[in-house]
Amino acid sequence: MNKRTKKNLLILSTFSSILSSILFFKYVNNNSNLDETRLFLKxxxxxxxxxxxxxxxxxxxxxxxxxxxxQYQLNTGLCWDFASIKSLETALMLANKEMYDFSEASISVLNEHRVGDGGFFRTFDRLLNDRGISFESDFRFGDFYYFPNTGIYYDKLLDLYKDKYIANLANKVQTISFYRYDVTNNIKQIKEHVANHSSLFVGIDHWKAVKRKVNKQETFQITSGDMGAHAVSIIGWDDNYINDDNSKGAFIVLNSDGFYDNNDGVNYLPYNTSTIYLDLQGYKFIDQKLITSKSINSTVKNKYFNYYDTTLEKKHIDTKPLNQNIFNWNDNVEMHYELDDQIADFKRIQTSVFYDKVDVTDKFDIKNKNNKVILKAKNNLKPGSYTVKLDYKYNLKASNETKKDIDTRQIYVLDGAEALLSNSFWNESSVEDKTPHVVFHSSNSYTLNNKIPVILNNKKISEANYSFIPSYLNYTNNAEYRYKDKPISSFRSAEAFNLNLLEIDKQNVEKITANNQQYEIYKDYQIDVDKYVNDKKVNTNKYQVYQLNEDKKYVIAHLFYDLKGAVLENEINEIPFEINQSNFSKSYKRYLDEPVKKNAKFVKYQYLDQNGNYKDLPKENSKHYLSYDIIKELHTPYHMLNYIAYEQYDRSYNTPIIIKPVFLDEKGENLKVQVVDTKDKFIATTRLNPSDFELKITTENNNEIYVTPTKVTYQNKDEHLRTNHDHLTLEFNHNNQTYSHKLDIKKVEKMVYDDLNLNNTNLEFNNKYQHPSFIDNIDSSILKATYSDQKDIGEYEVKLEIINPDYVFKNNQNSMTYKWSILKSEIKDNINPSLNDNIINILNSNNNSNKITKDNKTNKIIIYSTTIPIAGVLILITASVLIKKKVYKK
Structure with missing residues (x-):
């Protein structure tokens, strides 16, 4: 190609780029203006x-x-859970038009040895695949503070929460990733993903959030700083945001490390930021959209339409949100779940509703009509989170395949005073360091449900340290708390309020005379507090008040109840016990209320000791009680405390206690149980999903009900199938009672071991002892490698043997021999690796999707592409044709 040709090509190329850019940006700007106008007209x-x-x-x-x-993560390492969970929540939200509120704590506790510590999106995705996730109302933020890092109590607590985990969500989504070093070239793809698929997890490092004005608006921008590794969630963008370096364009992100404007957690992350240190990751919904929901009578308003657009005046505009499952406290709750009969024929669908683990289906009228489930509350529902389970079986029209599934969703009833953080705190440690022990009532008050908030009151000043940080949705509301029609607090601040309990305290003082001296004993008490929002009474909550003396030290135990369908009206989870109590201390013994269970008589309470054995709680005056003598034996050792308790040096979260009631003559219905749908074969090391099974239940009245088990239990308390298992136990719920059914298994097949990539066949001679590198990565719990290091040129062998009875090599082999060589460098360089028969890759021909390590679905898409305007492509093609005709001639 001559110089003139090169010059012509350069001119044409430059011209095409300029013209394509003009056409492209003109198109975008024109359409943006048109869309903005149309947006307001809606x-x-x-x-x-x-x-x-x-x-x-x-x-x-x-x-x-x-x-x-x-969310506000406080002093925990939950930013990675928060940002990852937002990706999952928004993926389901965009697919189903519902709100989801999953528990960060429920994921963090699965990360044994790192409870409350940091992590990565891939860790979150692995735990989601392995165990699932629970709703915030089923696993509250404050509960996991007391989880040990490992040990007996860790295992028992995890088992207690096991049936609250939703195990089938990982199968409905696919992970998506954007390369961290190519963000600016992928802005359009990132926008498309956030708008249509999910928010994005993004890791940042060496950062800080700086408050600054942009177009007269107060904003918080993430810029370079000295803060460590962190994770935030991208929920939008503003191309016109002016960054601190005068560049334009930023992502709108949720940051869980603080409150920020209106307690909304929003920061701006510039497109050209240098703080990103991890790939951007999120989810894409890939399942069939079989069930769509629609709310009836909801009056909930969204106040944040266009709120983060820095080119517009910042103001609240009331609009109707697309979330269909959110209601106000005075709404007549009604949900319609529409079944898509164009995709599938529905064989059956059964709907159940739960509130704090208790079946409350009888509080709703439920009708199945014209491929629609109509769920209507019989009366106004009290604020809280209601879990809806849609258990259904269907036949896909395209493939004629019969399937079954459970959709687990929620209905949220709001009272207008939902909190970003709601807690009381006590300076539990010595007077010198004053480390506070914080009792979390809930991260959002709609997740409180039947739990009773605990106030740790200072009897000297009779003023409770009670923090109430309203959520962004309620920031402009005026909340007030009243006791017997008298205000005991008022709230107009974003920080906190104090419950002034002075007059109430005076009514709860007992005077005792002993040894010619008079003692004042402060009694614990409960109060019913009315909540008013904008001068309207919206809710009444019972509060438990413990009057503590700041001059004394206390242990605050967290009670985890294993109720198994029983109802405890007065469930209190945090109870203080005085250390070195006086003779007149009322905090030595704490009495427990009795639970109620249908068709059963309560006999006693038992607690789990430090060795994992259940022991009876003592009884006095017909009431069971806890005492400091019991509590002190349950302190978690320092080396087993989780990250929050140990690394943060706040070691007051060290006393969990599991309590379960025992009932006499606990008689359930005489049910006939038949397994009508199960797996064809069982393979060792797999963890079964309850939805793999279907049970046909015949009641005493000969009514037939089809249910999906809530829990699968394996022999010997194993976590998965083993080759020596001959049965499973399937648990299911019926009329607020838990039943078990034994399922016999004829044979559990061995898992074909497919995680071994034998490569690095030919090593180069270096006059040092060496061996193939794969040996260093062998799982020693499954394989044994017999070999010796070599340094001379030659051919050698490694013998690999299966030592785990649950595994086998392909073709039912328990051992194999692998040959490897040390070669001269010139010989090694001439070997074509693709022709080397000694490179072995053992693959699992079964493609077992339930294998613990990973399933066989495509789980990750990395997008590197950079877009080129279509106009530019056309011009370049035309130019190349012209140049070819003009230049390439003989």
Whole structure:
């Protein structure tokens, strides 16, 4: 190619790039203006339809259309759980048009030895695949503070929560990743993903959040700083955001490390930031959208439409959110779940509703009509989180395949005073260091349900340290708390309020005379507190008040109840016990209320000791009680405390105690149970999903009910199938009682070991002892490698033997021999690796999707692409044709 040709090509190429850019940006700007105008026109009558072509807009936030709560992680290492969970929640939210509130704690406790510590998105995804995740209302933020890092109590607590985990969500989503060093070239793809699929986890390091004004708006921008590794969640973007270096464009992110403006947790992360140190990761919903939901009568409003657009005036605009499962406290709750009969024929569907683990289905009228489930509350529901389980069986029309599944969703009833953080705290440690012990009532008050908030009151000043940080949705509301129609607090601050209990305290003082001296004993008591929002009574909550003396030391135990369908009206989870109590101390013994269970008589309480054995609780005056003598034996040793308790040096979260009631003549119905659907074969090391089974239940009245088990239990308390197992135990719920059914297994096949990649066949001579590198990565619990290091040129062998009875090599072999060589460098360089028969890759021909290590679905897509405007492509093609005709001639 001559110089003139090169010059022509350069001119044409430059011209095409300029012209394509002009055409492209003109197209985007024109369409953005058009979309913005159309977007505002949709706001008639406070209604909002789903925004189209969001990725082409200069601004968009998921909060424009959806209610999306943020969390405050306090002193925990839960930022990675928070950012990862937001990706899962929003993937399901965008697919099902519902709100989801999953528990960060439920994932963190699965990370044994690192409970409350940091992690990565891939760790979250692995734990989600292995065990699942639970709702916040089933596993509250404060509960995991007391989880040990490992040990007997760790295992027992995890087993207690096991049936609250939703195990089938990982099969409904696929992970998506964007390369960290190519973010600016992938802005359009990132926008498309956030708008249509999910928020994105992003790891940042060496950062800080700086408050600054942009177009007269107060914002918080993430910029370079001295803070360590952290994770935030991308929920939108603003191309017109002016960064501190005068560049334009930033992602809108949720940050769990603080409150920020309106307690909304929002920061701006510049497109060109240098703080990103991990790939951007999220989820994409890949399952069939068989069930869509629609709310009836909901009056909930979203106040954050266009709120984060820095080119507009910052103000609250009431719109109707696209989340269909959120209601106000005075709404007549009604949900319609519509079944898509174009995709599948539904054989059956059974709907159940739970509130704090108790079946409350009888509080709803449920009708199945015209491929629609109509769920209507008989009366106004009290605020809280209601879990809806849709257990269904269907036949896919495309493949004629019969399947069954459980959709686990929630209905949220709000009272207008939901909190980002709600707690009381006590300076539990010595007077010198004053380390506070914080009692968390809930991270959002709609997850409190039947739990009774505990107030640790200072009797000297009669003022409870009670923090109430309203959520972003309620920031403009006026909340007030009253006792017997008299205000005991008022709230207009974003920080906290104090419950002034002075007058109530005076009514709960007992005077005792002993040894010619008079003693004042402060009694513990309960009060019913009315909650008013904007001068309307919205809810009444019972509060437990413990009056403590700041001059004394206490152990605060956390009670975990194993109720198994029983109902405890007065469930209190945090109880203080005075250390070195006086003769007149009322905190030495704490009496427990009795639970109630249908068709059963309560006999006694038992507690789990430090060795994992259940012992009877003592009884006095017909009431069971806990004492400091019992509690002190259950302190978690320092070396077994989780990250929060140990690394943060706040060691007051050290006393969990599991308590279970025992009932006499506990008679359930005489049910006939038949397994009508099960797996064809069972393979060792797999963990079974309850939805793998279907049970046909025949009641005493000859009613037939089809249910999916809630829990699968293996022999010998194993966590998965073993080749020596001959049965399973399937647990299921019926009428608020738990039943078990034994399922015999004829044979459990061995797992074909497929995690071994034998490569590095030919090593180069270096006059040092060496061996193939794969040996260093062998799982010694499964394989034994017999070999010796060599340094001379020659051919050698490694013998690999299966030592775990649950595994086998392909073709039912228990051992194999692998040959390897040390060669001269010139010989090694001439070997074609693709022709080497000694390179072995053992693959599992079964493609077993339930294998613990990983399933066989495509689990990760990495996007590196950079877009080129279509106009530019066309111009370049035309130019190349012209150049070819002109230049390439003989």
């Amino acid at each position: 706001q008639e009558n406070d209604q909002i339809k789903e925004i189209t072509n969001k990725e082409n807009k200069s601004y968009y936030s998921l909060r424009d259309e959806y209610i999306l709560f943020n």
